[in-house]
Every structure is written in structure tokens, then in C-alpha cells.
Amino acid sequence: MPLRFADISVATPTKDSLAARYQAIDALLDRGSRAEAVAAWDTVRREYDSWSALVGLRFQQDTADVAAKEARDYCDALSPDATGLEVAVKRRLLADADRAGLEQLVGAHAIRLWETDVTTFDPVIAKDLEEEAKLGARYTEILSAAKLEIDGQAVNLAGIEPFAQALDRETRHRAERVRWAFFEAHGAELDEIYDKLVKLRHAMALKLGYDSYIPLGYRRMRRVDYDAADVARYRDQVAEHVVPLIARVMEARRRENGWDRIRFWDESLTDSAGNPVPAGDHDFLVAQAQTMFDNMDKRLGDFYRLMNEGGFLDLKNREAKAGGGFCTSFPTHGVPFIFANFNGTDHDIKVFVHEMGHAFQNWESRHQPGIDYLWPTMEAAEINSMGLEFLSHPQMELMVGADAADRFRRMHLIDSLAFLPYGVCVDHFQHEIYARPDMTTDERHAVWHSLERRYMPWTDYGDIAYCEKGGRWQAKRHIYSLPFYYIDYTLALCCAMQFWVKSRRDYRRSLEAYIALCARGGSASFQDLVRSAGLVSPFAPGALAEVVSEAEKVLAA
Known part of the structure; x- marks a missing residue:
């Protein structure tokens, strides 16, 4: 049974x-x-x-x-x-x-x-x-309890997203003002929580014989084949290769829409005709996903059927439900669980497929001999999730409709590239904070503001004063509860986009390499897993060059 x-x-x-x-x-x-x-x-x-x-x-x-x-x-x-x-x-x-x-x-x-x-x-x-766990849980409780009023509706932080991506510019502006008014109202407590977390983690590091939390944080992430110096060089690659590309994309968006300047609330509108959205509701997407995965590979289709029919999906947004999406697992039983918050935007498709990638990897590696190998370390695990996002591209007609599929694929590519500068900004911020744990609240906000100028120079907050003074980082759960995790998304994205490049030339071979990587689970270190899949390590010089070159060709078409 x-x-x-x-x-x-x-x-x-x-x-x-x-x-x-x-x-x-x-x-x-x-x-x-x-x-x-x-x-x-x-x-x-x-x-x-x-x-x-x-x-x-x-x-x-x-x-x-x-x-x-x-x-x-x-x-x-x-x-x-x-x-x-x-x-x-x-x-x-x-x-x-x-x-x-x-x-x-x-x-x-x-x-x-x-x-x-x-x-x-x-x-x-x-x-x-x-x-530390209690402080992280308090942060989650504050954000989960958010009740935001916009256009006569009461929504939570996930529910504000459709307004933030609206085609109407003033609606987007209003949504961001409402969103950040919530963070401003809770800013003092959020600052206090983070101050306690930083000092607590620094104290733990000293007790264990480290001079700061940074090396301890890397070890808690089980990083065995690279260090903070490698990550710093990778951030420099993003600044060199990706930031100029996204600056050009933003300028093209400004011209296309006839804006005098691009504002923060314009960044979420990737498509000037309106971001493509799912062609139906929760039940539609859940049903269409079965056809999508069946079309991709029988192994994916059979696994998704098990997840759906077994009740291992919780995808609907509701009051008091924590935000975000994740995949967890029960190693006594071998079947993972996907958690998300559908809100009627493209986010539903991306997060769902992303978490399905995690789940499929965990399922494929369930026969690994010991519990240490059921999951890779996080940066390798994110290759499995982000890789599936790109490998699902040919099936997007099922999810958004034939008329919007090409637009969705283009939007996903742009959003993925634009994520890289933000992701490394989050990581750089944490390195600065834990190197100087006694910073004041104002100094931390100033550090974020300064790093934004390096990695996201196009961002203009206009009259959203809380972001303008450096408060945007408070919305990122990983900064509070999962220190030094966030760079993993960008390292993995560098690798996942290599799957995308390869799939454009030989889809079946790329998919087979992806499935084989999933089956290896956590049986090797990050860079060894990357090499085993025929990919280039993000720490290698020029690792992003081919991806950026291919993206430029596609976006120019």
C-alpha cells in the first residue's frame, strides 16, 4: 500500500x-x-x-x-x-x-x-x-503574523506579491510601501533579535576556539573543499560579469516602458506586458505538473505521482502559515515533503519546481548507505533544485499557456541572472557583520546600503525610506536563521545555468546527467559532485563567462 x-x-x-x-x-x-x-x-x-x-x-x-x-x-x-x-x-x-x-x-x-x-x-x-533557535523562531513568528492592508484586502507577506508584480506601476509602488511599512513598524525588534544572534554566535565561536563566527559558520555548513577566500573571489566574478549585464537589462526595461528612471518597485515587473502567471489555480497547477513531469522522464513522473497522491504537498497560502518554501524529509520513511505558499504569481511555478528538485534528489538518493549521504551539502543540493527549474523550461506551455511560455522562459532567465548580485550581496553583508560583531544597528544598515551600491547600483528606493536607509536585509529569513546559507543559491545557480546551456544543445543528455547527480546525493563534496556532472566549479576563473555569453544571445533575440 x-x-x-x-x-x-x-x-x-x-x-x-x-x-x-x-x-x-x-x-x-x-x-x-x-x-x-x-x-x-x-x-x-x-x-x-x-x-x-x-x-x-x-x-x-x-x-x-x-x-x-x-x-x-x-x-x-x-x-x-x-x-x-x-x-x-x-x-x-x-x-x-x-x-x-x-x-x-x-x-x-x-x-x-x-x-x-x-x-x-x-x-x-x-x-x-x-x-539561537528561539531567536530564529521569534523572527519567523513576527513575519508569519503580518497582516497587511492593500486596496481593501487583508493579506500576509506572501499575499502582497501579486500586488507587487501588478502591471499598474502605482499598484506596485503602493504594495512596496505597505510591505516596508510593516518592516519599519517592527524594525526595532528585528534589529534587536539580529543583534542578539550575531553576538551569541560570536560568543559561541570564541568558546570553541575560533577568532570569529565566520570559520565556525562555514564548518556548520559542512564546507570541506572551499573557504571564505574562494567565496570572495566568486563574488568578484558576479560583480565583474553579471552586474553590468543586469544594469543593461534594467536600462532596456526603463526605455521599453518609457520611465524617466527605474524604481525599486519596477524591478519585479520583468515583462512589460505583465509577468506571465500560472494559467490556473492551485488545483490546475498540481494537475498540470503531473503531465509536465511525465513528459520529462518516467522517473520524475512516477515520483511526483507518489508525492501528490500521498499528501506530501502543502502549497496553499493561508493565515498563520510561515512564509517561503522548502523541502523536508523523513529518513525513516524515504519520502520527502514540499512546503510552499502559492499566491497566483510566477513564483508559484518557480518555487514548486525548485522544491520538487530537492525532493526528487532526496528520493533518488534514498538508497545511499548512510544518513550523511541522503542530502548533499546545501550548495550542491541547490543545484538539484535550480537545475530542475531550467530543465522544465520546455514544458512551460502546460503551466502558463502557449502564448506566455516564451515570455515565462525569458523572465525566468532574467530573474535568475538578476538574483546573482542580490545573493552575493546578502553573503557579503554577513561576512562584514560577523567580522565586526559589535557594530551598532545603524552601522549594520549602512553596510547593507553600501554593498547595494556595489552589487545593485540600479536600485532606487524612491520614497521607501526604510529601504533607502539600508533595511531591506531584514526581510531575508536566511540572514537570521541560516547564516552563510544564501551564497549557496548563487553557487548552485552558476552550475544550474550550465545545465541550461547544455540542455539547449542536447536536452536528453543534460537531463540524464542531472538525474545521475541527484542519485549521488551527498556522497561527495560540492566540487567533486559538480565535476561528476560535467560542470565547471563556480570557483574556477571564468565559470560564469559561458553562461553570461549564452544569456546575452538569448536576451538579444
Whole structure:
């Protein structure tokens, strides 16, 4: 009988139950039964991660649900204990003199990951980790509770998006004023939360022997084959190759529309005829997606059918539901879950296909031998999500209609390229902040404002004063809850767009390379996975040159 989401149930662990299970693992290691101990440990980790994912998902689905909030608080409090037990086993295994035997049992890459993981935790920071989770949850609650009034309607932050992309310029302007009035009203608390997070993370880094949070942040992201210097050079590539292209695109948009200057609220209107939108509602898109994935590949079609029929999709926007989109998984059961907020814009298609890419990768790699290999590190994982966005291009007639498909493909290309400067701006901002954790609130806003001038010189906020003074970064959840994650989207996009270039020459070969990459899961490091798919590392000189050259040809057509 096919698995259904409603059937997924994982027992709630306690400190005592976790301690008892880890004592049993230690006993197996004491007896020399390493293979049996590693298998038992893998089972414990799968069960814990499934429970944690389920708790987190239920809170995101309804942030106003008291029981869901209490469960999340309990999970946040238990997490440092679980991490401590997990790290202790990693340390013990890494201390084993039979390194060759351990590598044969779990794989060389798992060992590299564990060597990174053990440098990120010590019981001395357990309470700090719990506080970090609480602060991140508070940020989510503030944004999820947003109630915005526009044109006689009450909407949340996801619901404002159709107004922000309206064909009417004044409606877009009004939407952005409403959006940023909310952030201005909550700005003091958002600044306070971030100040606490920055100082808390810096203090954790010092306790663990680092001189700042930056190296600790990289290690928490399990980055084993590149460092902050590599990322800085990549940001320079974006500034050199992509920023001038987007500046030209923005100027062309200004001329096409007859505006005296392009404003911030004009940036979201990629198509002068109006951004192409889905050709139907939620139910239409869900149904059309089945045909789309069936057309692309039987493996994709069969998997999507399992997800849809099993109830592993939550795509409708509703009150008190957390914003954004994500894919989570339950490694005890092998089937992932997609969460999104449809709002009637092109965003619905892009986010849905993006998260489907994550889900498909997790499904394809479910037979990897250990839990460390079920997901790649985040920058590699985002190749799977963004790659599917581009590989779905030939099917867009199904989603937006035949008349709008070419316009959608062009819009997606432009939006993807325009994202790169914003994405590296977010990353550069975080490097500056954590290098100087004692900055004042005003100094942080000034840093953002300065970096915008480098990476997005075309942005003109007009009378939206809160953005003009450097407050735009407060809307980015990753800056609060997932430090140093955001660059991963841009690194992956550099690779995903290479799939796009290749698919324009040999679609089937490109799709097969993509599916093979998904099946490798997290069995290798980022750059090794990139090379295995026949792609060029974003850190290689000129990595963006071919993509930009191909994009210029398409956009000039």
C-alpha cells in the first residue's frame, strides 16, 4: 500500500531515551562490533531527524498553533543534547586506529564531514544553541503574523506579491510601501533579535576556539573543499560579469516602458506586458505538473505521482502559515515533503519546481548507505533544485499557456541572472557583520546600503525610506536563521545555468546527467559532485563567462 503523509508517525524522544540508545551504541563499540554500532547509530539518527522534521513542519504549517509551538520549543531544547551525543560518537569513531576499515565501512566523505562536525560543538555552547533557535523562531513568528492592508484586502507577506508584480506601476509602488511599512513598524525588534544572534554566535565561536563566527559558520555548513577566500573571489566574478549585464537589462526595461528612471518597485515587473502567471489555480497547477513531469522522464513522473497522491504537498497560502518554501524529509520513511505558499504569481511555478528538485534528489538518493549521504551539502543540493527549474523550461506551455511560455522562459532567465548580485550581496553583508560583531544597528544598515551600491547600483528606493536607509536585509529569513546559507543559491545557480546551456544543445543528455547527480546525493563534496556532472566549479576563473555569453544571445533575440 502506498505511503501517505498522514501515516507518518515518529515517537517523541526524551533526554533519557536518547541517552539509553547511545549507551547501547557505546556498548557495541566497547565489544568491537563497529559495523553493528554504526548501523544502530544510523537508525537512531534517522528516527531523530524524522521526528525533528515533522515537528518543524507542523509549526511552519500553523505558527499560531499552541501545541505545535510547544512541540517546537521542546525540540529546540532537546537538540543540543542530541547533537552532543551524536558528536561524541563521531569523535570516538574518528579516534579509532583502524582508519582504513572505518573508511571502507562509511566512506571517505563521511569521515571528512564528521571531522568538520566535531569542531562545531561542545557542551559549553548547548544553551547558546537553544537560545539561537528561539531567536530564529521569534523572527519567523513576527513575519508569519503580518497582516497587511492593500486596496481593501487583508493579506500576509506572501499575499502582497501579486500586488507587487501588478502591471499598474502605482499598484506596485503602493504594495512596496505597505510591505516596508510593516518592516519599519517592527524594525526595532528585528534589529534587536539580529543583534542578539550575531553576538551569541560570536560568543559561541570564541568558546570553541575560533577568532570569529565566520570559520565556525562555514564548518556548520559542512564546507570541506572551499573557504571564505574562494567565496570572495566568486563574488568578484558576479560583480565583474553579471552586474553590468543586469544594469543593461534594467536600462532596456526603463526605455521599453518609457520611465524617466527605474524604481525599486519596477524591478519585479520583468515583462512589460505583465509577468506571465500560472494559467490556473492551485488545483490546475498540481494537475498540470503531473503531465509536465511525465513528459520529462518516467522517473520524475512516477515520483511526483507518489508525492501528490500521498499528501506530501502543502502549497496553499493561508493565515498563520510561515512564509517561503522548502523541502523536508523523513529518513525513516524515504519520502520527502514540499512546503510552499502559492499566491497566483510566477513564483508559484518557480518555487514548486525548485522544491520538487530537492525532493526528487532526496528520493533518488534514498538508497545511499548512510544518513550523511541522503542530502548533499546545501550548495550542491541547490543545484538539484535550480537545475530542475531550467530543465522544465520546455514544458512551460502546460503551466502558463502557449502564448506566455516564451515570455515565462525569458523572465525566468532574467530573474535568475538578476538574483546573482542580490545573493552575493546578502553573503557579503554577513561576512562584514560577523567580522565586526559589535557594530551598532545603524552601522549594520549602512553596510547593507553600501554593498547595494556595489552589487545593485540600479536600485532606487524612491520614497521607501526604510529601504533607502539600508533595511531591506531584514526581510531575508536566511540572514537570521541560516547564516552563510544564501551564497549557496548563487553557487548552485552558476552550475544550474550550465545545465541550461547544455540542455539547449542536447536536452536528453543534460537531463540524464542531472538525474545521475541527484542519485549521488551527498556522497561527495560540492566540487567533486559538480565535476561528476560535467560542470565547471563556480570557483574556477571564468565559470560564469559561458553562461553570461549564452544569456546575452538569448536576451538579444
